[in-house]
Amino acid sequence: MHSGNVMARDDHTPMTLIGDRLATRFPISDAALDAIAAVPHETKVFEPSSYLLRNGERPAHATFVLSGHIYRQKIAAGGARQIVAVHMAGDFVDLQHLMLAHADHNIQALTRATVAQIASDALVELAFAHPDIGRALWTESLIEAAIFREWVVNIGRRDARARTAHLLCELAVRQEAAGLGDRSSLDLPMSQEQLGDALGLTSVHVNRTLRKLERDELIERSKRSVTVRDWSGLKRTGDFHPRYLHIEDTK
Amino acid sequence: MHSGNVMARDDHTPMTLIGDRLATRFPISDAALDAIAAVPHETKVFEPSSYLLRNGERPAHATFVLSGHIYRQKIAAGGARQIVAVHMAGDFVDLQHLMLAHADHNIQALTRATVAQIASDALVELAFAHPDIGRALWTESLIEAAIFREWVVNIGRRDARARTAHLLCELAVRQEAAGLGDRSSLDLPMSQEQLGDALGLTSVHVNRTLRKLERDELIERSKRSVTVRDWSGLKRTGDFHPRYLHIEDTK
DNA sequence: CGAATCGTTGATTCAACTCAACGCGAGTGG
DNA sequence: CCACTCGCGTTGAGTTGAATCAACGATTCG
Secondary structure, three states: OOOOOOOHHHHHHHHHHHHHHOOOOOOHHHHHHHHHHHOOOEEEEOOOEEEEEOEEEEEEEEEEEEEEEEEEEEEOOOEEEEEEEEOOOOOOOOOOOOOOOOOOOEEEOOOOOOEEEEEEHHHHHHHHHHHHHHHHHHHHHHHHHHHHHHHEEEEEEEHHHHHHHHHHHHHHHHHHHOOOOOOEEEEEOOOOHHHHHHHHOOHHHHHHHHHHHHHOOOEEEEEEEEEEEOOHHHHHHHOHHHHOOOOOOOO | OOOOOOOOOOOHHHHHHOOOOOOOOOOHHHHHHHHHHHOOOEEEEEOOOOEEEEOOOOEEEEEEEOHHHHHEEEOOOOHHHEEEEEEEOOOOOOOOOOOOOOOOOOOEEEOOOEEEEEEEHHHHHHHHHHHHHHHHHHHHHHHHHHHHHHHHHHHHHHHHHHHHHHHHHEEEEEEEHHOOOOEEEEEEOOOHHHHHHOOOOOOOHHHHHHHHHHHOOEEEEEEEEEOOOOHHHHHHHHHHOHHOOOOOOOO
16 A cells, blocks of 8 residues: 555654655655654544534645545535535545635534644645645645546436446545555445435435445445445446546556 | 736736736746746647547646637546536636646537647646745636536536526636626527536526526527626526635625 | 434425427538 | 528427435434
């Protein structure tokens, strides 16, 4: 998993984890890695459904997920909610606001989550002091944007079955890429209502769709975890082409 | 419109236009503006529906729109097309690929369009040599990502009427912010089929929806241009809250 | 044990899609 | 200059995928 370009860096403080993550995108010099390790940060725990940031607030820090799941959401007229992103351990949650004066959406814990927070200013300074870091961070934010685009396509042009399968594929691959297990067993700590909010569907229809995917032996479910029975079938029904995730592998 | 922090910069070469655009986000030092003006670039013209970049290709340059309209699109299984972005004069078209090895969507001219192209590498170097520029470019790409998020919400959680109104509002405000006229008369050079592809609707339904918006006296249409009759009504029916565009004004 | 949340299922409705036809204006070529 | 085509907008009729409404079972947790 780790890029291994630094030897004795197995102490796993939050900041070295961040360095590891960035190094998966671009090689990062030792000096830059040391600079990252030295950045002041704070570790925090958020309870399920608590807010990390609200629409309109001034984002003050960048947040890196150490454990748990976090999602980002906007509310449309009439109270309908749309989830626009789901984050797992190893993701940055807040890069999208790094240079913006006001948050344009809400960030909320999905499960209990522990995070490391760095002052935005400090991170920006670091990005320009060490272009290695700057490139990696910028790239992270671009890949996130690529995921947003794919969600537009998913919601705009695929039916409920494909849409649901696509999300499962994406989360499975991202989970695997983050070193949290392989793509065949997906930890999916979302209620069906939340899944619906991520997919632009109602919880009722998510339920029917998941059951159909299960009946068709593409997946198996127990509680909040999903086992992929037939990866290539799921990929096909989800019209899933992982290029947009910009990960090396191409299984 | 212009930030006016440089006096004799009215010669309007493509590169000074880029400098002007960036300066609307953050103050840019004179040295940085001079550096921008000196970057080698190429001016090109693209005919309607010609491709600037295809899914899977290696993006080699950043593209700035001088005139005309450009859109970006992905194709889903079965050939359905989803437009994920529409660009007008003064927009960067390619920042989303700046650091990525492969394009994950297609970029296509909507109308005949003239653009200035800069080598990606050169732009990245400039960004890190002059943090002013880096911040402004990065911010541009973050704002674009904010637009993607809003599109997810728009398509996922709003009905055809609101969805269409929302797109009209967005384009009108962006057009105004780009100094291309005011928000009451919108140059909308898209066919109803293309509008449908941007909205996740069929062209038939776009037609009915636009006519209804017209019958309700929110807009007026002639050929490919739209006049906003009732801005606050349109804004309301579109559930449009321009914060996500991260523009100063708040009319 | 009781309350609350979440998942499941059926019956019905509705927004948007599909299919199909036709009008219109802008070319284009004989 | 007319006839023709072609793309685009428009409209109607019928269909359908997903929403809505409603009820009930299962699971968790204090």
